[in-house]
Amino acid sequence: MKKFIIVAVLLISVIAGCKSSKKAPTQEGVYKLEKQMLSGGGKDTIYARTQVKIYTDKYFMYAALAPDSSVGFGVGSYKLDSVNKIVESNIYSSRRLDSTINFNLEVTRTDTGYTQVIPDILRLRNVSYKMTEVYAKVPAPDTSALDGLWKMDATYSVTGKDTVKQTPTQYKIFKGGHFMFVHRYPIDKDGRKFKNGFGYGVFSLVNDTLREEDEISNHPQLLNRKFAIKITFHGRDEYSQVITDSTQKSIETYKRLK
Numbered sequence: 001m002k003k004f005i006i007v008a009v010l011l012i013s014v015i016a017g018c019k020s021s022k023k024a025p026t027q028e029g030v031y032k033l034e035k036q037m038l039s040g041g042g043k044d045t046i047y048a049r050t051q052v053k054i055y056t057d058k059y060f061m062y063a064a065l066a067p068d069s070s071v072g073f074g075v076g077s078y079k080l081d082s083v084n085k086i087v088e089s090n091i092y093s094s095r096r097l098d099s100t101i102n103f104n105l106e107v108t109r110t111d112t113g114y115t116q117v118i119p120d121i122l123r124l125r126n127v128s129y130k131m132t133e134v135y136a137k138v139p140a141p142d143t144s145a146l147d148g149l150w151k152m153d154a155t156y157s158v159t160g161k162d163t164v165k166q167t168p169t170q171y172k173i174f175k176g177g178h179f180m181f182v183h184r185y186p187i188d189k190d191g192r193k194f195k196n197g198f199g200y201g202v203f204s205l206v207n208d209t210l211r212e213e214d215e216i217s218n219h220p221q222l223l224n225r226k227f228a229i230k231i232t233f234h235g236r237d238e239y240s241q242v243i244t245d246s247t248q249k250s251i252e253t254y255k256r257l258k
Contacts, residue, residue, distance in 0.1 A: 025083050027055045030178045031113055031135035033064070040122070040129030050216060052200045053135060054175050059149035059257060060088060061173040063182050063198035071196040071218050073182040075149070075171045084108065086116075091257075092171060094184065094196045113137040140176025144205040145233070149173050150254040152183075153238075158249040167191065172254060179203045179212060208232065210241065 033051035037044050053062035055078070063073040074093040081087050086105040092098050106117040113136040122129040152170040156163055168185035180200040187195050199217035203210060210229040214222040231241040237256035242249060 025080060025109070027060075027078070027080065027086060027107070027114075028057060028175070030054050030138040030140045030175055032138055033133060034113075034136050035132075035134040037132045038122070038129055039132065040124075041127040051133075052180060052216065054173050054178060054180055056148055056173065056175055059091075059173065061149065061171065061180055061182060063180060063200065065198075065216065065218055069218055071182075071198055073196065073198055075173075075182060092169065094182075097184075138178065140178055142177035142204070144174065144177075144203075145236070146174040146179075146203075146205055146210070146239075147176070149257045150239075151257060153253045153255045155250065155252045158251065159247065174203065177202055177204065205231075 031053045033049070033053070036047045036049060036051070038047065039045075047066075049064045049066045051062060051064035053060065058077055058079070059075070060078050061073070061075045063071065065071060072094045074088075074090065076089050076091045076093075078086055078088045081104075084107050086107055088103045088105060090096055090099065090101045090103075103118055103121075106119065108115045113134070115132065115134050117133075118131045120128050121131045150172045152168065152172070155166045155168065155170075157166060158164075166185075168183045170181060170183035170185075172179065172181040178201070180198065182196070182198045184194050184196050187193050197218050199214045199219060199222050201212055201214040201216070203212045205211075208230055210227075210231050212227045212229065214225060217223055227243065229241050229243055231239050233239045237258065238253065240251065240253045242251050244250075
């Protein structure tokens, strides 16, 4: 009897250990879109676009480049509502700006990435549509002091003796050796017309030098360029950077979203 009790205790311990060793689900990572499909009214429509999505521990950012070169993006916070459900809350997006809106995602994770479904993403003429997106995970093993979501706090361009303050709305995210920025900036003197833009690529941070290389962007002048940017941290949650080219200097300050 005593031997049976010992064996039973050991068996329970093994089972408990197996349960506790299971990793909690996480959405953190860098993902590239493989397929996007809108379904409704008995019809499926597949969209061709280049899209990247990055999740930190509590924030996300995605940006998409359509065949017509138009840019769509979204920035927000998220929480795991359950193992297979994510609630994303908008902070800023190309369509809704800073309006408050939540999206309920149904997620199926695979060894190579995940599939997300947004039910009722659109209702048109009493027809409900859902969006299905398939993502492949990109290796992102590195970590740095920059990992997280940042918002541009101030930016200035210096040309000769002239200093001009710029007024874009820009967010930037770093995760596992990858970065992405999205912005909306004025294209007229009155600040009434705006354009969306983004860039995605890889980076490294060594001492005070941030090295970036844009792999995807709607700005042709950025593609495949390598930047060596001097940065200065002002505490853990703020940094400034200086980018200099042949004609002007750009000074930018970012603050971390906590």
